[in-house]
Amino acid sequence: MAITEDAPPAAPGRDPAHPPDGSREGRHLSSPLVLTMTLLLAVLAQSPIRGLLGTPLMQSWMTVFVAVTVQALPFLVLGVLLSAAIAVFVPPSFFARALPSRPALAVPVAGIAGAVLPGCECASVPVAGALVRRGVTPAAAIAFLLSAPAINPIVLTATAVAFPRDPEMVVGRLLGGLLVACAMGWLWQRLGRTDWLRPPAHGAHEGATKGEAFWNSVRHDTVHAGGFLVLGAMAAATLKAVVPATWLRTAADNPLVSVLALAVLAVLLSICSEADAFVAASLTQFSLTAKLVFLVVGPMIDLKLFAMQAGTFGRSFALRFAPATFVVAIAGAVLTGAVLL
Numbered sequence: 001m002a003i004t005e006d007a008p009p010a011a012p013g014r015d016p017a018h019p020p021d022g023s024r025e026g027r028h029l030s031s032p033l034v035l036t037m038t039l040l041l042a043v044l045a046q047s048p049i050r051g052l053l054g055t056p057l058m059q060s061w062m063t064v065f066v067a068v069t070v071q072a073l074p075f076l077v078l079g080v081l082l083s084a085a086i087a088v089f090v091p092p093s094f095f096a097r098a099l100p101s102r103p104a105l106a107v108p109v110a111g112i113a114g115a116v117l118p119g120c121e122c123a124s125v126p127v128a129g130a131l132v133r134r135g136v137t138p139a140a141a142i143a144f145l146l147s148a149p150a151i152n153p154i155v156l157t158a159t160a161v162a163f164p165r166d167p168e169m170v171v172g173r174l175l176g177g178l179l180v181a182c183a184m185g186w187l188w189q190r191l192g193r194t195d196w197l198r199p200p201a202h203g204a205h206e207g208a209t210k211g212e213a214f215w216n217s218v219r220h221d222t223v224h225a226g227g228f229l230v231l232g233a234m235a236a237a238t239l240k241a242v243v244p245a246t247w248l249r250t251a252a253d254n255p256l257v258s259v260l261a262l263a264v265l266a267v268l269l270s271i272c273s274e275a276d277a278f279v280a281a282s283l284t285q286f287s288l289t290a291k292l293v294f295l296v297v298g299p300m301i302d303l304k305l306f307a308m309q310a311g312t313f314g315r316s317f318a319l320r321f322a323p324a325t326f327v328v329a330i331a332g333a334v335l336t337g338a339v340l341l
Contacts, residue, residue: 057241064237068282072229072275075158077222080274082154084217087127088210090117095131099140106140107185111178114147124148125308132313138197143185146325149273150177150299159295162277166288168340169277169295176296176336180329187324198314228304232271236282248285258290263330266298273299289337296333301325 095113099106114124128145132138149155151174163169239248252258262283271279276298280291301322310318 061237061241064240064282065233068233068236068275068278069229071162072158072233072278073226075154075161075274076226076229076272078154078274080218080221084214084221087217088214095136095144099136103137103139103189104186106137107143107189108182110136110140110143111147111181111185114144114149114181115151115153115174115178117148117152125305125312129312132197137189138192138194139185139189142188142321143181146184146300147178147181150181150296152273155273155277155299158274159277162281169288169292172288172292172333172336172340173295175340176292176333177299179336180296180300180325180332183328183332184321184325187328196314196316196320198317228270228272229275232269232275232279235265235269236279240282245285252285252287252290255287255289258286259293259330259334262286262290262294263297263326266294267302267326269298270302270304271298288341289334292337292341293330293333296336297326297329300329 095110098113099109124145127148128141131141131144156170156174159173160167160170251261262280266276269276269279276295280294283291283294306318306322309321313321
């Protein structure tokens with residue numbers, strides 16, 4: 001017969017199933033402790049880190065990374081501020097009144113409106129959703145969704161700064177982006193179905209004051225766009241410093257491979273359109289047409305845009321819209337590049 005001992009009584013006011021706060025803290029590292037340990041390890045390992053950063057490979061990597069980031073950051077911040085202001089302070093009813101009632105005419109007007117009004121990808125998707133909720137024809141909303149982040153004034157100015165010796169890149173980006181935006185709008189008007197498009201019943205910032213909505217939008221877009229800018233700068237620096245030049249030259253020498261490679265790279269990197277021109281300019285081995293494909297595809301379809309479009313309009317829409325946009329964007333950029341570049 002087993003002999004068991006009675007467990008000691010629990011202290012008054014305490015749940016024996018949940019240990020006191022002190023024991024919980026003993027099992028979990030707090031954020032200040034993690035930061036202190038990280039800084040201590042960095043101090044102890046400063047000599048190896050300094051030696052690693054002093055190698056020619058890392059110096060080349062850091063040079064490209066810092067150059068791309070510093071050049072692109074002012075345009076990214078300005079674009080985020082302006083796009084947040086438009087998304088919050090410009091009522092969607094303004095667009096509904098300004099667009100023609102005929103869908104075939106509303107599509108190019110919406111595309112041109114996107115070229116005039118700054119808006120990054122993070123802002124264009126909810127604005128397009130608000131347009132559909134307010135009764136704007138989906139074809140026109142799609143044209144605005146694609147053109148606003150691709151060819152707005154901030155993006156074109158950044159492209160001119162990134163390509164000072166190739167002003168035709170600015171014209172090519174403007175015409176190629178507008179061509180693709182209108183083509184996708186008209187394609188939706190002809191083949192799209194209303195049951196594919198399911199915009200949310202309420203906007204992302206409804207219920208908040210305009211000031212709160214503005215700063216929430218700025219913080220959200222800055223964190224997302226800034227993170228993708230860092231990833232894009234790191235990828236560009238890695239391609240320049242680590243990937244053998246012969247590999248890049250082989251890919252760049254084949255027109256088909258170079259176009260497809262930069263189109264896929266634009267989707268994977270998901271860089272904000274205000275900053276992608278500086279990443280494209282750093283890929284010196286590739287032709288201007290391949291770089292134009294990178295600049296046209298990226299603002300219209302990438303990983304973060306696919307997720308946002310699926311969350312805003314529904315998965316059925318995103319699964320059909322993303323592949324079609326990818327193909328049309330490549331074709332529009334190549335056609336524009338063949339004419340201008």
